[in-house]
Amino acid sequence: xxxLEVRDVVMxxxxxxxxxxxxxxxxxxxxxxxxxxxxxxKTTLFNIISGIYRPSEGSVTFAGTNTTAxxxxxxxPLGLGRTFQNLAxxxxxxxxxxxxxxxxxxxxxxxxxxxxxxxxxxREEAVAARRADELLALxxxxxxxxxxxxxxxxxxxxxxxxxxxxxxxxxxxLLDEPAGGLNHGEVDELARLLEEVRAxxxxxxxxxxxxxxxxxxxxxKVVALDFGKKIADGTPHEVRTSPEVIRAYLGxxxxxxxx
Amino acid sequence: MKPLLIAAGLALALLPIWALESFxxxxxxxxxxxxxxxxxLNIVTGYNGQISLGHGAFFAVGAYATAIPMSLLDWSFWxxxxxxxxxxxxxxWGVGFPALRLGGLYLALTTFALAVAVPQxxxxxxxxxxxxxxxxxxxxxxxxxxxxxxxxxxxxxxxxLLVAGLCYLLTANLLRGRIGRAMMAVRDxxxxxxxxxxxxxxxxxxxxxxSAIITGMAGSLSAAVVEFVAPDxxxxxxxxxxxxxxxxxxxxxxxxxxFGGLFxxxxxxxxxxxxxxxxxxxxxxxxxxxxxxxxxxxAGLVRRFTTxxxxxxxxxxx
Numbered sequence: 001x002x003x004l005e006v007r008d009v010v011m012x013x014x015x016x017x018x019x020x021x022x023x024x025x026x027x028x029x030x031x032x033x034x035x036x037x038x039x040x041x042k043t044t045l046f047n048i049i050s051g052i053y054r055p056s057e058g059s060v061t062f063a064g065t066n067t068t069a070x071x072x073x074x075x076x077p078l079g080l081g082r083t084f085q086n087l088a089x090x091x092x093x094x095x096x097x098x099x100x101x102x103x104x105x106x107x108x109x110x111x112x113x114x115x116x117x118x119x120x121x122x123r124e125e126a127v128a129a130r131r132a133d134e135l136l137a138l139x140x141x142x143x144x145x146x147x148x149x150x151x152x153x154x155x156x157x158x159x160x161x162x163x164x165x166x167x168x169x170x171x172x173x174l175l176d177e178p179a180g181g182l183n184h185g186e187v188d189e190l191a192r193l194l195e196e197v198r199a200x201x202x203x204x205x206x207x208x209x210x211x212x213x214x215x216x217x218x219x220x221k222v223v224a225l226d227f228g229k230k231i232a233d234g235t236p237h238e239v240r241t242s243p244e245v246i247r248a249y250l251g252x253x254x255x256x257x258x259x
Numbered sequence: 260m261k262p263l264l265i266a267a268g269l270a271l272a273l274l275p276i277w278a279l280e281s282f283x284x285x286x287x288x289x290x291x292x293x294x295x296x297x298x299x300l301n302i303v304t305g306y307n308g309q310i311s312l313g314h315g316a317f318f319a320v321g322a323y324a325t326a327i328p329m330s331l332l333d334w335s336f337w338x339x340x341x342x343x344x345x346x347x348x349x350x351x352w353g354v355g356f357p358a359l360r361l362g363g364l365y366l367a368l369t370t371f372a373l374a375v376a377v378p379q380x381x382x383x384x385x386x387x388x389x390x391x392x393x394x395x396x397x398x399x400x401x402x403x404x405x406x407x408x409x410x411x412x413x414x415x416x417x418x419x420l421l422v423a424g425l426c427y428l429l430t431a432n433l434l435r436g437r438i439g440r441a442m443m444a445v446r447d448x449x450x451x452x453x454x455x456x457x458x459x460x461x462x463x464x465x466x467x468x469x470s471a472i473i474t475g476m477a478g479s480l481s482a483a484v485v486e487f488v489a490p491d492x493x494x495x496x497x498x499x500x501x502x503x504x505x506x507x508x509x510x511x512x513x514x515x516x517x518f519g520g521l522f523x524x525x526x527x528x529x530x531x532x533x534x535x536x537x538x539x540x541x542x543x544x545x546x547x548x549x550x551x552x553x554x555x556x557x558a559g560l561v562r563r564f565t566t567x568x569x570x571x572x573x574x575x576x577x
Contacts (some may be wrong), residue, residue: 050454052450071458072453072454073453073456073457073458073459074456075454075456076454076455076456077456082454084450084451084454088448088450088451088454089447089448089451090443090444090447090448090451090452091447091448092443092446092447092511093440093443093444093447097440097443100437100440101440101441101443101444101452101455102455103437104437104440104441104444104455104456104457105455105456107437109436109437109438110438111433111438111465111469114432114433114436114437114438114439115429115430115432115433116429116432117432117436121436121437124437125436125437128437164455168455168456
């Protein structure tokens with residue numbers, strides 16, 4: 001069984017159908033790219049998978065659990081990590097604190113155990129601190145570990161989000177436009193980072209992205225959407241050469257989108 | 260270095276027991292209590308971002324939870340503390356629920372309404388037999404054990420210091436660990452906090468409960484120190500004073516809460532000493548001066564002196 005199964009998902013907002021019956025799956029240790037022109041329904045689908053929206057119809061199964069109706073905070077403990085399109089860091093906290101906050105779902109110590117610093121709480125804290133150190137090193141954040149995130153440049157903040165998502169050791173990492181706002185060199189770095197992350201962590205990645213060359217370079221599999229429908233699903237090469245995809249991106253009369 | 264600092268701090272905190280005469284020691288005891296009350300408010304408002312303008316209500320609940328058993332049932336002061344903690348925790352937790360639906364300014368007004376309502380509820384006929392109505396309740400402060408050889412005022416200062424110190428220690432532990440980070444994460448970005456697996460409803464209501472317990476402990480101490488509780492000692496002015504103390508001391512700062520407590524107690528006295536006819540004007544002037552000179556509170560000033568200027572890679576200046 002696949003790690004993530006999206007089955008016949010429909011999402012309607014009032015009279016508008018943003019996603020009209022999409023099915024696809026992500027296997028373990030697979031990098032799957034989700035592409036499509038603006039308004040294709042990528043972000044809506046992403047929000048359904050991450051538990052922010054409940055679909056009007058259809059189901060999402062993650063790691064054997066039907067997550068369609070689960071509350072938002074129940075997703076991380078199942079092994080779902082994510083980053084955000086426009087950065088959603090904890091602004092006033094330091095880089096290290098942000099990363100440690102990502103380990104929340106891996107811990108159990110509550111108010112009582114923390115206030116008294118019971119052995120269980122101390123052990124958890126030590127494990128989280130060690131993992132945070134490893135991730136800060138991996139993502140080249142050690143020098144800025146104690147600086148408030150809001151004081152850092154955009155590219156660095158993106159790496160903080162990545163570290164924060166990775167510390168809980170997710171089975172599936174959802175990345176919402178990770179290349180957005182990055183320059184050419186940074187995108188190249190990101191591609192290398194994604195490959196390294198997959199090699200050193202045992203996880204799958206679902207990547208929603210506009211940056212076509214990045215998606216084609218890192219993905220094992222690409223799913224293309226247009227107007228809320230799936231128009232292609234296959235290897236990067238198959239999708240790139242699909243006439244439907246070419247038409248969606250270059251247009252046949254209506255708006256053209258640069259690929 | 261650190262043990263030395265702690266020893267010095269302890270010595271400084273204990274010194275007034277012998278150095279100050281009775282009235283000033285009593286004042287300082289009240290300042291310690293206010294510092295504890297401000298800490299409670301800082302937990303929920305400073306660290307968790309839920310604005311409360313009604314923490315005087317929890318202070319009152321704590322005070323009565325100590326005064327009623329001491330005055331009517333002859334309980335010892337110490338025995339009332341767990342009762343007070345439970346009562347304040349439950350009330351705080353309960354207030355946390357409407358708080359889930361009311362963000363920001365609406366929550367501020369709702370808690371303010373609580374602060375206005377509590378003194379009137381305490382005067383109500385239905386509870387008069389317990390609360391003593393408008394007259395309030397008298398009680399006697401606990402006496403020092405014989406081996407300590409301290410006057411009642413000296414002993415109460417020590418008790419207040421001990422309870423407040425313990426609460427500060429537990430709070431500091433709580434705030435620097437997993438739960439404290441979650442509180443701040445929820446304040447900074449609730450959407451991301453949920454994606455990290457944080458249950459907003461449970462975190463916010465429990466934070467409210469902890470906050471109410473801490474401020475309630477301050478109320479308990481004040482009942483014993485003042486040896487009297489009455490509804491009109493806990494008007495909404497108290498809630499506003501605590502809020503002012505938090506802002507002046509430093510929002511989201513443990514150390515700032517100590518300064519906040521000192522401000523709450525001593526600045527009105529100072530204003531009174533400068534002008535008997537218009538202390539409010541002097542108080543306002545001092546407050547504005549503080550906010551101008553120390554926009555991040557006293558804690559912000561301390562931070563400015565203790566942290567070195569940091570150079571951030573990728574930026575010209577910090």
